[in-house]
Amino acid sequence: MSKGVKERTKAKQVVREQLARERRRTVTLWTTVGVIAVLVIAGLVGWGVAAGQAKDTAGKLTVPPSAVDDGTAFARGSGPVTVDIYEDFICPGCRQVETTTGPTITGLVQAGKVTVRYHPIAILDRYSTTQYSTRAASASAAAADGGKFLEFHDALFAQQPPEGGAGLDDAKLIEIGRSVGLTDEAFADAVNGKKYKAWATKVTDTASARGVVSTPTVFVAGKPLERPTPDALTAAVEAAGA
């Protein structure tokens, strides 16, 4: 092979490599642009879907007439110290507090010392296969319409289903309602028609905005009570009332 041919072959190869490099750069550039566009669009879709869901909830919202605190809670008693209780009907810790501290709460209400505001929130929907938390919270609002919130609330905790199962179905919720005196059609219709489903979502959302990240969460006069034992609750109420 002559020297000239050799050089020409080499030159051709250099050009070929250059073209390949350029091509690679173009492909990298456009795939980068594509990937970033896909991720931005995905993010915007997420934002849009969430905004749509929020709008949907707002559109369907019915606030129970007896609800207090911006329509997010049910009050019991009329004492000077406000006790806010955030509970999820499937939360075993809430049931425990109801059992241990419940009588103390009743005592404080009867002594005219506190106004208890029950906030039935639904943060544990993933612990049942049927969104029991949301359904139970919604049903409790319907019970409030019938003037039996507390009775229904107590009955739900007494018959609390275990976490991880199907919860109690709507028929069972209606049956429990009947057992505490909610015998009219309005209660059954509200449960079956999911009348307060959006309301349960709103109550949960409001609680989250207030920094409630777990249940049970108890505030005495706006201050969180770390462990709501009977003694701690009584002490906090005394301190707030003084």
Added chain:
Amino acid sequence: MRIPTPWISTVARLGLAAVWLVAGGLKVGDLAASGRAVNAYQLFDYETAKVVGAVQPFLEIALGLLLLAGLAVRLCAGISAALLLIFIAGIVSAWARGLRIDCGCFSTGGELGVGVDPAYGWDIARDAGFLLLAGVLLWRPRTRFSIDGILLEDER
């Protein structure tokens, strides 16, 4: 026997794709809960946490699909690594502040019930494992069965 690097990278790519698809898929069904899980870290105000919680599952799924397709693998691996580092930082900060939360990594986590202990150590170890997958891809992004391979006319 030596396994050629493209095959190791291919396994890493598909593994990381599965991680994102599962992580995003488990959260996408309940965006409100996803927002609450972010809120539980107490790093953002609630409005911001809601947006982060809504955007995140979709980003994760998109990233998973891109990795599955093998498009711009090195870039996707870099973004994955950045996200994982942010998640690890979030868990470390929750741990350091003594918060008792479920990391929400593969669920719409958030709060933990009474008597349930957070598994921060495991969560971090797991995320570090995923980070390793991303690292492999950052180092050797060439993989089999990828769009990158087709576009670059990989003869190998």
